[in-house]
Amino acid sequence: MLFHYFHGTWGTVEEGEHGLSLRSLCFLFPKQPHNILQRRLMETNLSKLRSSRVPWASKTNKFNQAKTEGLKKSEDDDMILVSCQCAGKDVKALVDTGCQYNLISSACVDRLGLKEYVRSHKHEGERLSLPRHLKVVGQIEHLVITLGSLRLDCPAAVVEDNEKNLSLGLQTLRSLKCIINLDKHRLIMGKTDKEEIPFVETISLNEDNTSEA
Template identity: 60%
Template sequence: MFYSGILTEPGRKEVEIREAASLRQQRRMKQAVQFIHKDSADLLPLDGLKKLGTSKDTQPHNILQKRLMETNLSKFRGSRAPKDLSSQTNKLNQTKLGSSGKTEDEELIVVSCQCAGKELKAVVDTGSQHNLMSSACLDRLGLKEHLKALPVEEEMVSLPNKVKAIGQIEGLSLTVGAVPVECAALVVEDNDQPFSFGLQTLKSLKCVINMEKHHLVLGQMDREEIPFVGVDSAEAGE
């Protein structure tokens, strides 16, 4: 038997369940549509991001990709920076060393003297205790036959510029200006300076270095002024 327009209790509950399910589905669809059209950059935990519209360049995934590329680029530059800095530092140090070496050469104190009948340019070296003569200078002066072996106590002597003594020459006679000088010298290999006076001889001559007037004052009894000569002249005197 059918009753028009009248729903039984079970039928009414079924309709309500269907309507509730349909309503929930509509709400979910509405929320999904809203999320798609809404700029979601402000929903992500990203500092400094703002709503930037719907352009592709301003979407969260594009922003993240851009930031990732910037971070990687910064790391790459950071990894190269120490090497570049080290390279620049090395170049700067080499430039400084080259310029300082040139300055040291320009500041050498050189005087002219006579030895074995030949002119000799001698460097005044207050950084060494000993007089030093290069083996090339020894040959040029014809004094090679006077070369003697070093005493045991002199074999371990410390010399400037890491030069190595190969022997010594005693009773060396020089004339500086009009002042006669009797001294000994250590003979060294590969020395850029042909001959140099050390502190022992300079003290014995009561040497005074006058940088203002560019001369030496020396002599135990009769004092004499010995003018400096140029470095180029000293090199030519080898």
């Protein structure tokens, strides 16, 4: 509550959290028509309300941005990558237990110079159940991958993707008798003669493989 001296008279002006009241404006402007006072009241209070909401909108945007970045970071942290070699180049391969098949992106095919080995498949995407709505554009029947001391000759579906990545699917992981040890951060291959492949840092699959190009 504020005290004002107006036209030789002391009076009180009430100011709530949303601005001045109609009673206060009647005191400040006694000769103004009632409808004009109402309009002034609405304009004043709306202006004050908008200005008070700006910081909250800014905070909400920052919160949503931080939440999105946190989710993305969490997804990156959940990925399991191992070092391997393919076509004579070092590659970070994703260990993907959520997909039955080995996948290689079209960008990775270009980088490794494997275009001539890609065999086209019509309607292949309809027969394969793939995660993340990926589209199959072909297949490499004999993709040679060196993982540790093992040399693999396995098929891989070529998917339309701008990221330069390669993933090992469940079929290959099972054939190698793989165990994913999350405590030791190791991919253990083999049943009798076991070999341990350490995980690599999950920076960003796209950025990491781009730096190797």
